[in-house]
Amino acid sequence: xxxxxxxxxxxxxxxxxxxxxxxxxxxxxxxxxxxxxxxxxxxxxxxxxxxxxxxxxxxxxxxxxxxxxxxxxxxxxxxxxxxxxxxxxxxxxxxxxxxxxxxxxxxxxxxxxxxxxxxxxxxxxxxxxxxxxxxxx
Numbered sequence: 001x002x003x004x005x006x007x008x009x010x011x012x013x014x015x016x017x018x019x020x021x022x023x024x025x026x027x028x029x030x031x032x033x034x035x036x037x038x039x040x041x042x043x044x045x046x047x048x049x050x051x052x053x054x055x056x057x058x059x060x061x062x063x064x065x066x067x068x069x070x071x072x073x074x075x076x077x078x079x080x081x082x083x084x085x086x087x088x089x090x091x092x093x094x095x096x097x098x099x100x101x102x103x104x105x106x107x108x109x110x111x112x113x114x115x116x117x118x119x120x121x122x123x124x125x126x127x128x129x130x131x132x133x134x135x136x137x
């Protein structure tokens with residue numbers, strides 16, 4: 001059984017190492033975040049392929065490479081910068097992809113456009129009543 005002096009010494013060592021432990025934990029968490037972001041981005045690039053606007057794809061790929069380099073170096077500050085750049089590149093590309101998809105939906109080639117308009121224009125019956133029922137077998 002440890003003595004009181006040994007316990008006090010262990011507590012003091014734990015307190016001294018607490019700050020280093022915290023910094024190491026933050027570094028490992030940031031590396032894990034970068035690793036996850038790299039994996040997700042590579043998958044999205046494969047899945048979306050030619051749907052990503054050509055003018056935005058190089059920015060995404062450049063930010064992805066920047067993140068890979070920062071991850072490999074273990075540089076937390078560079079990881080933060082690269083993640084921000086990657087998020088910005090994806091956001092810009094996503095906005096354009098979304099606008100393109102909205103434009104395609106509103107075009108005359110959309111076979112459901114007439115149905116959507118008819119549903120929106122149809123009068124709504126607000127006279128709804130609750131009723132009891134009995135299942136007959």
